[in-house]
Structures are given as structure tokens and as C-alpha cells.
Amino acid sequence: MAAKSVSPGGALLRASRMFALPNPIPPPPHDGQAGANFHSETATLAFPTHQVITTLCASRKQGDWGLKRPLPLKSTTKSTNPMLRVKAIDTIEQITDYSSATDHGITLRKFQELNMPLTARRPAGGDHKDNTSTMGLPQKSVFEESLDVTDIHPDKRAEAIDNRWKFTGPWLAGMTQGEFNKWLAREVRPKRPEFREYLKKKIASELHAAAAKEALDKGREQPPVMDPSSVTEDQLLDYLRKLRHDNQALYNMVGQFLDLAPLTPPTVSQTGLPTSKVSQLKFTEMKNPYAERGPPVTHPSAGISYLRSSMYMENHPIYGPQKQHSPVVARIVRPRRQAQAMPAKLGVAGFIVDTPLGDTGSNYRSGSGAIFDRIDPNVEGGAKVWVQPKMASVDSSGRVILRVDDASREATLVAQELLGNAVCLGAKPAEDEMNKRESASDIRQKYRAADTPTLSSARDYGLRGI
Amino acid sequence: MASCRQWISSATRQCRSGLAQQQPRPFSTSAPVAAFRSIFADNNDSSNAPTTSNARRSRSGPRPSSSSNSNEALYGLLTEGVERGGPLSAEEQRQVMEQQGLGARAYVKDLRATATTDNYLRQMPRRWRTGDVYAPRDMSPAEMRKWRQGRRPTKDIVDMLGFNPLDNYKNFSLISEFMTTMGRIKHSTDTGLRPVNQRKMAKAIRRAVGMGLHPSVHRHPEILRLSRHGLPTASIPTPSDPSQNRL
Structure with missing residues (x-):
């Protein structure tokens, strides 16, 4: 339809790459966190902000990337993977501002090789806010019908609060005191008259519901719908007084009016009030998975994976179905420092990952854990370990949080054999030390090697001078 | 704003809770004054019993607290407790290794590996955060140098x-x-x-x-x-x- 109404030249432009490139999204904000003053402007960002474009091999040789002018061959043809990000199609100096985008492009490809679905955080149950027991349970995909709801009628936003991830209001727990004050002054205070209108509507609907119920009970005909403007100021004032003594109802009203992101109810210590006062407060439990850590900035999958489940079994052509998914190699990006209480950081598929918690190799001091302590320059390409990716999610600032476990030895061996680095099939079974059969020459060798005679003598029994 | 959320949330809660209730401050400004007072109390008159825990510890410590030099007493005040809580010195590490049954050769090897690691780590000043994306370029010396200087x-x-x-x-x-x-x-x-x-x-x-x-x-x-x-x-x-x- 739209293409018909424009001129042929316009249609051509619209179909071109120049118009197809979306505007860049804002980069991850520079937070005031301690140590954040040490940073690099040119480091790879936690998520891409520009569209990555690619071109065919023949076109790349001619510098044709579908842009306004051909790009220089010297810098665009050397890379194996043709991936570019265009910062400006045209500038006043008549150049196209571009740079290589293999960092994010290859990271995406590597992540998709992991076959990880992105999951939403399970709300920790009950009174135990720090309960991590739900982390071990299978997680819900972010694409579940109950979580991925965006097309909601404005009047029904309050009912769908447990299923939403997108809110127009802020997440209060993520604001600093200064930001909160500013938000109150700039956004909330001018809305006072609107809020009173909103409350009047609520009062009218409540009064109407009460009248309708009474009429139904007494067999009279239904009263007409009450007009919000007929609610008097006295009624509003009484309603406000009632609200002030019911913290949850007040929060619901304000939250629905401002469309605030859901919050987990605070613990007693977090409220900072005396226990006798806290016991008067009532809180309803929040079922939204983003109430605890804040809603995400993008769609909770961030578009890096569209898988919905990891509940499948891998099949090996010879060994058959495998209990575990194939493990992957992780780079030890930074060894742990015991003195500074800094754990090791792993790199899996281009993402920085924490080492697994609990009784795992990365937490041992010696033995298999020694590799996490040292940088050994003799190891070519740096130290690497096999890990098993378990779970992936996107946090509220748009970072991909991967969780890994130690890989099982069998799965690692199978994976190594597939790479050709180990021999498992057809190899001689390793002989157990206990059941090893000794040949006569072995025994002879053993006794020959000994310096002292192994046969017992009277002297060995402590009988001297005999 | 979004990425500030996680670290700020705790600070916000504390700020807000502070609004409603005056929390006990972690350090009182009167503590150093009391500590100084205790030093001079030691010098002048022992009957003036100091009540701060600092003074009590410095008395039981190995350093004689009745030193006439107040500078030395201040130094003792600053270094006290280091013997107990701080990281092990090289000599202590050696003793620990010997107790664990490791020979001198293993100890030297261990020290050398630790020194190598420290030297390499000094060239990698970036503090990686979970969820960072890295490409080979981020590991390069030119990129790592940028993380050294604060802005x-x-x-x-x-x-x-x-x-x-x-x-x-x-x-x-x-x-x-x-x-x-x-x-x-x-x-x-x-x-x-x-x-x-x-x-x-x-x-x-x-x-x-x-x-x-x-x-x-x-x-x-x-x-x-x-x-x-x-x-x-x-x-x-x-x-x-x-x-x-x-x-």
C-alpha cells in the first residue's frame, strides 16, 4: 500500500539499506558505581547498540555494502566474517562512518551454539527473600504466554501486573534517594489533580457496585451508572483518610495510577520502622518475576535466543542418547585472588560468567582447583576448563547472565572425542590399580629396582648380633 | 539509569530506612578523640581508666603502651591488630608451607608461580563484571591500558x-x-x-x-x-x- 503511493525513486529508497537501518539504541548507561570511573571508551559494550550489516562475498570484493558509497577494500575485505556497523551513512566530510562488528556478531553466533533458552527469574518463595532454592528448579522461558504480555488494554493493565515486563513508571527500588526526590517533584506532584479524578472514578465505581448489589438483594431495578463528577469533596476526603491507614490499598492505587513496576515487599529491617509498626503493615505477595531485581530494559529475551526449552536429549551416533548436554570450553579470563577475596571469572561464548557455587572444582584450593589460581604463560592460548551451561537470563540492565556448572567427566570425554582431541571408542580400558595382573617380569623388575633386599632377614626383625 | 538499579537498590533502602529511623552510625566521630585521650591518659596517670576497646587492646598487645613518645603510641594504635587479621607475611607463609609438609623446592616453585601471576595480573587491570561481553581486542595490551587510568x-x-x-x-x-x-x-x-x-x-x-x-x-x-x-x-x-x- 505504502509503496504504491510513493514515486518509484522513493520506493527504491525505502527498500534500500540506507532506510532499513534502525536508529541506534542508547548504550548501557555509565553508572556511578565504585570503580566505574575506570573504564575504556572503546571496550566492547555489554550489548550491541547498532544494527550489524553483512554482504555477499562477491559484493564485498567490490566494496558494495548497499550503502551510499563503496567502502574501502583494504579494511573491509581482510576479516573472515563480513560484519560491519554503520555509525553514520553520510557525514559532512562525505565519508561513511563504519567499524567492524564481529565482536557482537560472533558473540551472538557463539551464544546460539550453546542452545540456551532465556529464562525469567523465579520469584523466591515466601518469607525467605534470599532463598536460592528456586534457582535449581527448571526455570520458565521468557516466551511463556503468562509472562510475555505486551498488548494490554490501558484499563486492564492493573490486572495483568503479574504477567508484564514493560511498565511506563519507574522501579522504585532501583532509584537513589536523589533520583526519587527529583522524580517526585518533576513527575508526580504535577499529577495531583489527575490522581484526585482517578480516585473519584474509583469511588464512583465502588458506590455503584454497592448500590447495584443492594438493589439486587431487594429486588429493585438496577441503579444508573454513577457519574464520577457527582462524587463530593467530602466523600473524597473520607476515602483518602481510609486509604492512609491501608498501606497496600494505597500502594495499589498509586501504583496503578503511575503504572509503577512491581516491588517485592520489604523485610522488617528494610522498612526501618519499629517492629510494632511493621506488624500493622500488610503486603500482598508479588508474583511478577521482575519484582525482585527490576524489569528489563528490553524484551526479557533481548532477542539473542528464541528457544523455549532446554528439555531435550542429545544423541550420539554411537553412544546413543546422552544424559547431559555437550559441555563447552570456558576461558579463565581472570584467576581468583584469595587475598583480595576475588573469585575467578570465566568467559563462555564471549560472555563473562561467574564460577559455579558449591562443591565444585573451581572452589577447591588445590588439585583440580589449582588452575583457577595461576596464570601459566606456558599454556598456549590461556587456561581453559570444560563447563556445562545451565541457565541464561537477561538482567535489568540488559546484560546476559549465564550460569554454568562443572562438566561431568563422561560428557567432557565425549565432547573431546568429537573434536578429535581424545580417544574413547576402541581405546584399551584403563586397568585398575587393584585388579592389575602382574607378570613374572613385572615382579622381577620390581624387586630388582629396590636397593635394599626385600627378603626378610634376622636383622630386620631387630635380632642383632646373630 | 537501568543499570544503576542493582547496586543502588540497597543504598536506597538504607537511605530510606534512615529517613524513618536514626540508625546507629558505623563510626562515631568521638572514637578517635577518645583514642587520643587514652594515649595521654596512659602517659600521665594510670588511675584514669580508659574505657575504649582500642586502649584496652593496645595495653594487652605486645607493644608497651606506656611509651613516653606519643608518636610511637599513635603508631601502635594504627598498627594494632594487623598481626592478627592481616595477610600472611612471606616468613609466615613459608612456615605454613613447611607445616603442610611441602619442601623448600615446592615452596620456591609456588612463590615463582605466584609472582608470575601477579606480574601478569598487573597488566590486566580490568575488573570484569558478570555479563560483560569480550572480544579478542578487549584482551589486547592497548585496550587494557585504558582501564588503568581513572576518569x-x-x-x-x-x-x-x-x-x-x-x-x-x-x-x-x-x-x-x-x-x-x-x-x-x-x-x-x-x-x-x-x-x-x-x-x-x-x-x-x-x-x-x-x-x-x-x-x-x-x-x-x-x-x-x-x-x-x-x-x-x-x-x-x-x-x-x-x-x-x-x-
């Missing part, structure tokens, strides 16, 4: 946390943050404060120094003591009165 803060921390510096002249850990080690007030290019807040902060510093609550030539002794022990020196600024939260 000025781009956000006004006073505006961010919403406190009034003038109310916090007694908060020596806050005051110390905005002073150099030589006791000078930091320039706004270093603090990142906007002019209004920079003036308020400078006034708070001058007030603290003028009242004798904060030294004007070096860091606060309490800060020095805490940094020796590797303890965090930050404390939460007193939130301003909610009735004055007007912009």
Missing part, C-alpha cells in the same frame, strides 16, 4: 544520593573522600560535583577542619586505621530532612 566521575554524587553536604560535616569518611591526602579540597574536575554542590561540600570541609573534627594535613586517623585493616571506610550520609526535599 572524573560524570555524575554528581550529591544529587544522586540526595543529601546535603552541610549536614554531613561530622561524617569524616565523606569529608575525606573530597580531600586530597595533603588535606586540600579536591577540585570539581576531580569530584564531578556541580558548582552548587561543590561549594556546599567545600564549606562542609572547611567547617569540619575549623571545628577541629578533621585533620587539615592528612587523612583522618580513623580512616587510616580502617584502611590498614582492609575494612571499608564508607558510611552512609545522613539524609536531609524530607520537608526540605524541594528542587
